[in-house]
Amino acid sequence: GQNIDQPTEMTATEGAIVQINCTYQTSGFNGLFWYQQHAGEAPTFLSYNVLDGLEEKGRFSSFLSRSKGYSYLLLKELQMKDSASYLCAPMDSNYQLIWGAGTKLIIKP
Amino acid sequence: SAVISQKPSRDICQRGTSLTIQCQVDSQVTMMFWYRQQPGQSLTLIATANQGSEATYESGFVIDKFPISRPNLTFSTLTVSNMSPEDSSIYLCSVEEGAGGWETQYFGPGTRLLVL
Numbered sequence: 001g002q003n004i005d006q007p008t009e010m011t012a013t014e015g016a017i018v019q020i021n022c023t024y025q026t027s028g029f030n031g032l033f034w035y036q037q038h039a040g041e042a043p044t045f046l047s048y049n050v051l052d053g054l055e056e057k058g059r060f061s062s063f064l065s066r067s068k069g070y071s072y073l074l075l076k077e078l079q080m081k082d083s084a085s086y087l088c089a090p091m092d093s094n095y096q097l098i099w100g101a102g103t104k105l106i107i108k109p
Numbered sequence: 110s111a112v113i114s115q116k117p118s119r120d121i122c123q124r125g126t127s128l129t130i131q132c133q134v135d136s137q138v139t140m141m142f143w144y145r146q147q148p149g150q151s152l153t154l155i156a157t158a159n160q161g162s163e164a165t166y167e168s169g170f171v172i173d174k175f176p177i178s179r180p181n182l183t184f185s186t187l188t189v190s191n192m193s194p195e196d197s198s199i200y201l202c203s204v205e206e207g208a209g210g211w212e213t214q215y216f217g218p219g220t221r222l223l224v225l
Contacts, residue, residue: 004151031211042201042216043152045110050211087151097214099152 002026004100006088011106012078020073020086020103028093034062034073035087037102043087046073075105083107111136111204113217121223122192129188130220132202137182140205142214143175145198152201158185192224 003025012018024032031050035043049055049064049071061074073086085102092098112135122128132141143155155175156164164177178186189196199221203214 033213042219045213045215048211048213095212096154101149101151 002092002098004088004090004098006086006100006103008101009104009106011108012075014078014080014107014109016078017074017076018078018105020075020088020105022071022073022088022100024069024071024088024090024098024100026090026092026098029066030091030093030095032062032064032071032088032090033097034071035089037085037087039084046086078107080107080109110213110215111138111206113202113204113215115200115202115217115220117220118218119221119223121225123225124193126192127188127190128192128222129186130200130202132185132187132217134183134204138204138206139182140212141179141185142203142205143177143185143187144201144203146201146219147198155187155200189222192222194224197222197224 005023033048034046036046037043047062049062052064054061054063059076064071085104087102088100089097114133116131141158144152146152154167155170156166156177158164158177158179160179160182174190176188199219201216201219203216205212205214
């Protein structure tokens with residue numbers, strides 16, 4: 001079957017760095033997406049990885065290891081507005097996104 | 110990315126009634142998707158709606174309960190029929206757009222439905 005594993009909740013301090021891990025098992029693989037979802041709002045696209053390695057985009061970076069079925073999202077210089085859920089979504093062989101339940105990130109002053 | 114709007118943004122409905130949710134995009138898109146998300150849960154794909162063909166439903170979702178229309182490349186509707194409290198959820202439409210060599214899904218703001 002297809003499975004996504006992310007921590008349910010994480011807490012970090014404003015200005016710090018946090019890494020949100022995601023492990024996945026899918027039928028085939030066509031890349032992995034990360035989305036941010038603030039409470040009561042729709043998900044917004046953050047990043048896409050299809051090759052192994054690190055993709056950096058401002059304060060956010062995303063890493064992929066296809067052989068390990070593993071990805072992480074790295075958030076630097078945390079701000080209060082980064083408090084949100086972060087959804088890991090690999091794409092399977094049918095180009096369908098497989099959604100995890102997400103990681104709720106709480107930022108404390 | 111495309112600008113996506115949904116109507117209504119929220120509604121409270123009585124058991125047994127039906128609600129039609131509209132999704133409007135400001136550009137022509139081939140693939141449109143309908144999801145629902147219950148509190149604290151992951152996104153669940155209901156169906157994929159392509160213009161000019163019947164919607165493709167995921168396991169556990171049927172056309173009689175969730176009829177979908179896709180009359181053109183910028184618009185789609187999802188109807189939640191014969192509602193029960195278990196249908197209380199956020200319903201989201203999304204579209205697929207290509208940029209940078211891959212297709213990405215972008216979401217509308219969602220419709221918050223409460224069934225009493």
